[in-house]
Amino acid sequence: MSKKPGAAQALHKVIMVGSGGVGKSALTLQFMYDEFVQDYEPTKADSYRKKVVLDGEEVQIDILDTAGQEDYAAIRDNYFRSGEGFLCVFSITEDDSFQATQEFREQILRVKNDENIPFLLVGNKSDLQEKRKVSLAEAQGRSQQWGVPYVETSAKTRENVDKVFFDLMREIRSRKIEDKAASNGRGKDRAKRKKKKCIIL
Amino acid sequence: MSEALAQHFITEEFTPEKFVKNLSSHCIGAEDLRHQRAKIQELADSISALLKLNVYQNYNQFIETAKEISHLETEMYQLSQLLSEQRSLLSIFGTNQNIVFENNFEIKSPTSVEFQFKEEESKLKLIQLLENVEGAMSLLETPGRMCLYEGSLLELDPVEGLPLKRIHAYLFNDVLMIASWLANGNRRGPPRYKMQVIYDLQSLAIVNIKDLGTVKLAFKLLSFPDTRVFQCTNAISKREWLEKCEQAKKLKIAQETQLKPIHTKKSTKMELLYTVSQSKYSETGTVGNNKIDKHHFYEPFPEWMLEVTEDLDSCIAQRHFEKAYKLIEKAKVFVNNALPTPQLNETTLKINSRSYFLINVLTRELELSVEAKSLQGGGLRSARRAVKLLIQMDHTAQACQLYLKLCSASLKARLKRVKREGTTVPYIKQLSAIAFSNIFELSQEFLKIFPQITNCASALVLWCSHEIKFLVSHLIKQMFIPQVSLSVLVECIIMIRNHCKQLTQMGMDFQYQLDNQLKIPLSRTLQDTGEKYMDAIKVRASEDNWKLSNLQTTQNFLNLLAELDNLGIPLPESCIKNKYWISLTNNTLAFAKLYIGLLEDCLNLITPETSNVIEEVLISVLQIQIQHIQSSIFNCKFKQDKNLMQDNAKYFHDVIIGRCLELYKSVIGYDFKKLLVLQEKFCFETISISNKPRPVPRTSIPKYSTTEFI
Ligand SMILES: Nc1nc2c(ncn2[C@@H]2O[C@H](COP(=O)(O)OP(=O)(O)OP(=O)(O)O)[C@@H](O)[C@H]2O)c(=O)[nH]1
Numbered sequence: 008m009s010k011k012p013g014a015a016q017a018l019h020k021v022i023m024v025g026s027g028g029v030g031k032s033a034l035t036l037q038f039m040y041d042e043f044v045q046d047y048e049p050t051k052a053d054s055y056r057k058k059v060v061l062d063g064e065e066v067q068i069d070i071l072d073t074a075g076q077e078d079y080a081a082i083r084d085n086y087f088r089s090g091e092g093f094l095c096v097f098s099i100t101e102d103d104s105f106q107a108t109q110e111f112r113e114q115i116l117r118v119k120n121d122e123n124i125p126f127l128l129v130g131n132k133s134d135l136q137e138k139r140k141v142s143l144a145e146a147q148g149r150s151q152q153w154g155v156p157y158v159e160t161s162a163k164t165r166e167n168v169d170k171v172f173f174d175l176m177r178e179i180r181s182r183k184i185e186d187k188a189a190s191n192g193r194g195k196d197r198a199k200r201k202k203k204k205c206i207i208l
Numbered sequence: 209m210s211e212a213l214a215q216h217f218i219t220e221e222f223t224p225e226k227f228v229k230n231l232s233s234h235c236i237g238a239e240d241l242r243h244q245r246a247k248i249q250e251l252a253d254s255i256s257a258l259l260k261l262n263v264y265q266n267y268n269q270f271i272e273t274a275k276e277i278s279h280l281e282t283e284m285y286q287l288s289q290l291l292s293e294q295r296s297l298l299s300i301f302g303t304n305q306n307i308v309f310e311n312n313f314e315i316k317s318p319t320s321v322e323f324q325f326k327e328e329e330s331k332l333k334l335i336q337l338l339e340n341v342e343g344a345m346s347l348l349e350t351p352g353r354m355c356l357y358e359g360s361l362l363e364l365d366p367v368e369g370l371p372l373k374r375i376h377a378y379l380f381n382d383v384l385m386i387a388s389w390l391a392n393g394n395r396r397g398p399p400r401y402k403m404q405v406i407y408d409l410q411s412l413a414i415v416n417i418k419d420l421g422t423v424k425l426a427f428k429l430l431s432f433p434d435t436r437v438f439q440c441t442n443a444i445s446k447r448e449w450l451e452k453c454e455q456a457k458k459l460k461i462a463q464e465t466q467l468k469p470i471h472t473k474k475s476t477k478m479e480l481l482y483t484v485s486q487s488k489y490s491e492t493g494t495v496g497n498n499k500i501d502k503h504h505f506y507e508p509f510p511e512w513m514l515e516v517t518e519d520l521d522s523c524i525a526q527r528h529f530e531k532a533y534k535l536i537e538k539a540k541v542f543v544n545n546a547l548p549t550p551q552l553n554e555t556t557l558k559i560n561s562r563s564y565f566l567i568n569v570l571t572r573e574l575e576l577s578v579e580a581k582s583l584q585g586g587g588l589r590s591a592r593r594a595v596k597l598l599i600q601m602d603h604t605a606q607a608c609q610l611y612l613k614l615c616s617a618s619l620k621a622r623l624k625r626v627k628r629e630g631t632t633v634p635y636i637k638q639l640s641a642i643a644f645s646n647i648f649e650l651s652q653e654f655l656k657i658f659p660q661i662t663n664c665a666s667a668l669v670l671w672c673s674h675e676i677k678f679l680v681s682h683l684i685k686q687m688f689i690p691q692v693s694l695s696v697l698v699e700c701i702i703m704i705r706n707h708c709k710q711l712t713q714m715g716m717d718f719q720y721q722l723d724n725q726l727k728i729p730l731s732r733t734l735q736d737t738g739e740k741y742m743d744a745i746k747v748r749a750s751e752d753n754w755k756l757s758n759l760q761t762t763q764n765f766l767n768l769l770a771e772l773d774n775l776g777i778p779l780p781e782s783c784i785k786n787k788y789w790i791s792l793t794n795n796t797l798a799f800a801k802l803y804i805g806l807l808e809d810c811l812n813l814i815t816p817e818t819s820n821v822i823e824e825v826l827i828s829v830l831q832i833q834i835q836h837i838q839s840s841i842f843n844c845k846f847k848q849d850k851n852l853m854q855d856n857a858k859y860f861h862d863v864i865i866g867r868c869l870e871l872y873k874s875v876i877g878y879d880f881k882k883l884l885v886l887q888e889k890f891c892f893e894t895i896s897i898s899n900k901p902r903p904v905p906r907t908s909i910p911k912y913s914t915t916e917f918i
Pocket residue numbers: 025026027028029030031032033034044045046047048049050051073074075076131132133134135160161162163164
């Protein structure tokens with residue numbers, strides 16, 4: 008649109024987490040490009056950027072699609088640090104993936120050191136009701152325990168796909184406003200500080 | 209009966225006098241005594257035959273064992289070569305960690321020479337790389353650090369995606385270094401950089417940017433709190449960066465989980481070193497009673513030591529390698545006697561790097577001369593200089609390997625100059641003469657350069673073996689073609705064997721290897737030749753009309769006599785009819801000449817490996833002629849030629865076969881058994897049915913006279 012977007016344009020950083028094959032990439036691609044990918048190709052770490060209008064305000068969303076595969080578990084911390092909000096995805100057709108969300112939640116809280124980090128529990132593949140292994144009640148129970156919203160999505164039918172991303176962005180936005188209110192103007196300084204803190208040793 | 213007799217002789221109390229007395233007292237009359245004598249004679253004969261057989265078997269066994277030993281010997285050489293490579297690898301690896309500064313980091317076990325080369329190469333590369341990066345020399349201190357990938361990237365603003373500046377990134381096995389470009393001014397040479405930041409791979413996340421608006425070919429580094437975006441110049445470069453980073457991270461994580469305890473130990477050791485040298489500093493004010501300490505520690509570096517790295521650089525650049533080596537040695541001595549200080553450490557590192565560099569330059573030098581196409585004698589001579597230095601710098605195995613490669617290249621170059629003109633024989637002669645004399649010379653030269661290094665001697669043996677194998681397989685391709693007759697082949701093979709034998713002067717015997725290589729093609733050729741002869745004999749036999757030969761002139765006659773004498777198959781006087789007529793047919797004469805030629809060729813070639821084939825060929829060719837003679841005798845068409853046939857058969861039996869047996873025995877050392885059987889059979893079936901036996905002259909075959917059968 009414009010070559011020099013106003014510094015005011017917000018950038019919300021979302022991270023997709025969850026076990027391998029639950030549909031993180033599928034959700035991301037559906038959100039980004041309105042398409043559903045049938046093939047499964049394990050992700051390493053991909054990032055996407057998109058301009059969206061959030062409640063009348065033009066903002067940018069930065070999505071980091073991470074690896075669900077176990078062999079990448081050891082390096083997840085590095086990715087999680089950069090996130091402002093998390094979509095913690097499991098597949099309702101696979102109980103293991105639901106159990107794994109507990110671990111992801113703990114790791115995120117540890118890395119971010121913040122109980123109120125914007126976070127959504129996402130039960131994906133809702134189009135596959137006949138194969139459901141995780142009951143709605145079970146999932147809702149966990150989300151209530153964590154104090155986060157629970158949404159069921161389908162990357163295939165696009166059900167609730169926009170909703171989860173927009174809901175999360177709203178949470179991120181309100182967190183940022185809170186932070187700003189708490190320590191006036193700090194958010195901007197932070198961005199500057201990043202560039203200066205370069206020389207180690 | 210003879211068994212019982214034999215028992216007599218082997219009893220312990222046997223005495224000849226007693227036995228004879230006993231015998232004569234028991235015997236009645238001369239007839240009985242004669243009978244006893246014959247019996248004893250019989251026993252003696254059979255025993256001597258047994259003895260012969262024994263000797264033959266032992267002889268064969270001896271040959272087999274000798275071959276076995278030869279094989280074992282080569283294997284031992286190979287083994288010793290491998291061991292020496294391993295050992296030198298280990299020692300190089302030890303010094304690799306720190307050439308000058310004796311510091312025992314854990315020694316990993318390298319598995320191959322390649323590995324060692326790689327290690328050194330990567331170290332050297334690292335040094336060369338970091339020399340262009342200001343402030344990055346400290347990266348050298350971590351042993352085993354390797355640069356996996358490097359390249360220039362364009363840094364983008366992580367939020368807006370706008371270009372910021374060009375940077376140069378280096379991916380190591382444990383860290384990623386970002387360096388900014390330094391203005392190079394108008395100086396020539398490689399671009400210079402300044403180190404900006406080092407990211408530990410463990411706390412670094414690499415993200416593939418799939419979509420960032422219009423920005424393409426970018427990836428992102430996350431190292432809290434930094435987020436940095438870099439753009440590659442093309443898709444390949446991006447893919448490589450991502451792949452290499454991924455690999456490095458995985459490796460690093462795998463290692464980290466494995467090597468934790470060792471790692472901490474090492475770092476405490478390093479810390480200890482520093483605290484020690486620091487405490488030395490703090491003692492400056494107090495009066496130390498350690499004089500040596502004081503002397504070495506407080507004294508600043510001598511001037512030459514301050515300039516040592518620059519001097520080394522210029523020496524190497526000007527190819528004053530010996531001087532550079534001496535300087536390194538001198539510096540080593542200095543460093544070993546000095547106490548560790550940060551300054552010393554730094555200089556040590558620098559000297560180490562020059563030492564690697566020198567080794568690398570020297571190896572490269574050798575490698576280049578190997579690759580060089582036009583190898584004159586000078587190539588080897590100049591290589592000697594590099595080799596000597598490498599030996600001095602404890603890189604003997606490497607030097608030896610490269611030198612031998614050079615020898616191979618030089619040999620190849622010299623052989624290439626042998627042009628293939630004219631017939632096979634001159635070419636083979638020239639080629640093998642040049643090849644063997646060169647192998648000989650090169651080996652002698654080698655032994656001069658690498659004296660008293662047994663490991664290298666085994667490398668030489670292997671090298672010779674390899675070269676000879678290669679040469680012989682080339683020669684085989686040239687020699688064993690249909691156009692080359694057996695006799696020409698014999699000439700060539702004898703020559704090659706003689707050349708090969710010369711190497712035994714240096715204690716290297718490759719004759720068995722040569723024979724082994726020749727065995728298969730030679731057997732095939734022998735069989736082919738045999739078949740060709742048989743065909744020719746058959747054709748001639750079908751045209752045989754059994755006529756006396758008329759030589760027409762005295763001269764012809766004398767020529768023939770001389771020729772047959774020469775071949776060892778003289779014409780018996782009984783065959784001379786009158787003037788120029790002889791009672792041998794043209795067919796017989798032709799066969800005789802042909803066969804003796806074949807026989808001589810075969811016997812010239814014979815080795816234990818080929819003796820079976822040779823015997824078979826000799827026998828089957830003879831059999832064709834025998835068939836001819838026999839079928840003629842029973843053919844009514846030639847009824848009136850019976851006498852002539854008898855003469856020919858006898859000549860064939862006595863002279864030709866006799867000569868064959870004689871020659872065989874004189875060359876091989878034992879009887880040609882199969883032929884003896886054949887001869888007997890022929891005599892029985894053909895000659896004995898003759899009604900008019902005549903005495904046969906035995907001019908040249910006293911041993912194998914066959915009259916007793918007639
Ligand atoms: N039916 C159905 N299939 C889905 C849905 N979401 C994803 N899939 C399929 O599930 C498989 C895995 O999807 P991905 O999005 O690649 O999984 P992922 O979570 O990114 O996996 P990793 O990259 O390994 O962590 C693919 O074959 C998708 O087509 C969905 O909502 N419904």
